[in-house]
Amino acid sequence: MASEEGGKLEFHPMDQFIVKPLFGEAGDPIHFYTITNVTFWMALAIGAISLLLVVGTRGRAIIPTRAQSMAELAYGFVYKMVEDVTGKDGLKYFPYIFTLFLFIIFSNFLGLIPMSFTTTSHIAVTAIMAFAVFFTVTIIGFVKNGAGFLSLFWVSSAPLALRPILAIIEVISYFVRPVSHSIRLAGNMMAGHAVLKVFAGFAQVGAVAPIAILGVVAIYGLEVLVSAIQAYVFTILTCVYLKDALHPHH
Amino acid sequence: MATEATDAAASSPGMPQLDFSTFPNQIFWLVVTLVVIYLILSKVALPRIASVLAERSGTITNDLAAAEELKLKAVEAEEAYNKALADARAEAQKIVAEAKAEIQSELDVATAKADAEIAAKAAESEKAIAEIRENAMQSVTEVANETAEALVGTLLPQAAGADVKAAVAARLKG
Numbered sequence: 001m002a003s004e005e006g007g008k009l010e011f012h013p014m015d016q017f018i019v020k021p022l023f024g025e026a027g028d029p030i031h032f033y034t035i036t037n038v039t040f041w042m043a044l045a046i047g048a049i050s051l052l053l054v055v056g057t058r059g060r061a062i063i064p065t066r067a068q069s070m071a072e073l074a075y076g077f078v079y080k081m082v083e084d085v086t087g088k089d090g091l092k093y094f095p096y097i098f099t100l101f102l103f104i105i106f107s108n109f110l111g112l113i114p115m116s117f118t119t120t121s122h123i124a125v126t127a128i129m130a131f132a133v134f135f136t137v138t139i140i141g142f143v144k145n146g147a148g149f150l151s152l153f154w155v156s157s158a159p160l161a162l163r164p165i166l167a168i169i170e171v172i173s174y175f176v177r178p179v180s181h182s183i184r185l186a187g188n189m190m191a192g193h194a195v196l197k198v199f200a201g202f203a204q205v206g207a208v209a210p211i212a213i214l215g216v217v218a219i220y221g222l223e224v225l226v227s228a229i230q231a232y233v234f235t236i237l238t239c240v241y242l243k244d245a246l247h248p249h250h
Numbered sequence: 251m252a253t254e255a256t257d258a259a260a261s262s263p264g265m266p267q268l269d270f271s272t273f274p275n276q277i278f279w280l281v282v283t284l285v286v287i288y289l290i291l292s293k294v295a296l297p298r299i300a301s302v303l304a305e306r307s308g309t310i311t312n313d314l315a316a317a318e319e320l321k322l323k324a325v326e327a328e329e330a331y332n333k334a335l336a337d338a339r340a341e342a343q344k345i346v347a348e349a350k351a352e353i354q355s356e357l358d359v360a361t362a363k364a365d366a367e368i369a370a371k372a373a374e375s376e377k378a379i380a381e382i383r384e385n386a387m388q389s390v391t392e393v394a395n396e397t398a399e400a401l402v403g404t405l406l407p408q409a410a411g412a413d414v415k416a417a418v419a420a421r422l423k424g
Contacts, residue, residue, distance in 0.1 A: 014265055019272040032274035042283040049287055053295035060302050062309055068302070075299045095296055099288045123267045124276040129284075190267065 013197035017121055017190065037117045038125075045106040045119070053102075074102070078235065085239035089246055096136075097242075100129060101235040108189060108227030112220070120230075121189035123182060130182035133238050141245035152248035181237055188230045192223040394418050 021028050022035050030036060052074070056067030064072060078101050082094045104120055111118025119125050141149040153170040155163055196219050202212035266272075398418045 017266040019266060019269070019275065030272050030275050032278040034275055036272075036275055036279070038272075038276050039279045042279050046283060046286050046290070050290055053299070054290060057295065057298050057302065060298060060305075062302075062306050064302075071295070072299055072303065075296070075303075095288065095292045098296070099284060099291055102291070103284060103287055119276075119280070121267070122276055124273045125280050128277050128280055186267065190265075 011198055011201045013194040013201070016117065016193060016197060019122075038119055038122075041107070041110060041117045041119050044110055045103060048106050048110065049102050081236060082239055082242075085236065086243040086246055090239070090242055093242060097235060097238055100133075100238060101231055104129075104185065104234050105228065105231035108231055109224075111189065111193065112223060112227060118189050118193055121186055121193060123186045126182035126186040126234075127178070129234075130178040133181065133241060134178040137238075137241045137245040140242070141248060144246060145248055149245070149248050152244055156249075177241065181234065185230050185234050188226055192219065192226055195219055196223065391419070391422060394422060 019030065019036050019038055021030060022037055022040050028034070052067060053071045056065070056071045059065055059068060061068060075098070078098045079091075079094060082090050082097055086093070107118065107120040110116055111121065141152070145151075153167045153174070155166045155170065158166050196216060199212050199215040199219060203209045203216065205212070395415055395418050398414050402414050
């Protein structure tokens with residue numbers, strides 16, 4: 001990804017994010033149905049999820065195997081998160097939230113495989129998920145509470161004079177949600193991978209190579225952490241937004 | 251052509267994330283992926299895990315209840331055992347006491363009977379001895395009288411019989 005040409009270091013830390021067709025020439029046009037590296041790595045995520053949650057639990061054992069235990073832990077973790085944040089009535093949305101969580105965490109971890117492609121580092125992917133959450137939550141809010149959902153913006157515990165101002169702030173923050181929701185995940189994944197590539201590029205230079213390799217190892221460790229945390233953050237924010245829709249009163 | 255395109259892509263200063271021409275592709279495959287994951291989860295994985303978890307918690311609850319029940323039973327059994335032991339002990343003591351009393355009473359009866367018999371026999375014997383003694387005394391008197399009379403009759407034919415008897419009686423006393 002980086003090459004030394006004529007004594008000048010060249011980095012291409014962003015090349016890893018290029019979407020390209022899996023078959024055929026690099027310059028082929030990319031239609032929506034073209035099978036690209038995005039398709040491949042998303043399919044791998046599906047495969048990994050199936051391996052853990054379907055193949056891993058096929059024994060249905062009372063005393064679980066290791067794989068089943070992990071699947072149960074993931075299930076219990078997200079189930080408890082949804083229950084704690086949204087309450088009992090949020091549990092019927094648990095499968096959707098669990099889908100998002102599993103897709104994000106598996107994509108993040110698959111993206112940490114060297115030479116891989118990180119689907120969640122693309123704003124197109126995270127924005128679609130964030131907007132899906134945003135619209136779903138807004139629709140649920142209005143269907144469940146009718147006009148009462150608007151009380152989310154009317155902070156009844158604040159002094160009356162402040163309420164209109166707060167309402168404006170609340171409305172703005174509400175509409176900024178999907179933006180921050182999506183950019184947080186894509187930005188974290190992209191930045192981490194780009195930094196890894198930059199350190200890897202420096203590893204070509206003899207003198208700083210040991211430090212660069214140490215840096216790659218350290219950043220990689222950090223990225224493992226970030227991958228899990230960002231999946232968690234995305235999921236718990238989804239739960240929080242869902243809670244606002246189900247119980248809009250402050 | 252291909253290399254030119256690659257060079258163009260590689261040297262383009264922008265981020266691949268903002269290459270809008272790839273957006274439809276990514277969005278399409280993302281939606282497909284999410285739907286597939288959702289179907290796998292909701293049709294297979296989640297019901298299975300939920301049933302396993304429910305079954306496990308049910309098993310644990312049942313086992314705990316069974317253990318509690320068994321514990322109660324054990325306590326009951328111990329109580330019953332102790333009670334039976336105490337009963338048996340009391341029964342044994344009672345039987346021993348009864349047997350002792352019975353033996354004692356039988357012994358008493360037997361002793362009394364034996365005593366009575368012995369007393370009767372002793373009395374009889376005493377009576378017999380007294381009779382024998384009396385007979386013997388009488389015989390001795392008679393024999394002495396007769397002997398004395400015979401001796402006196404032979405030596406002194408004129409001596410009266412009555413005097414001889416009185417003399418013999420006086421001698422026998424003396």
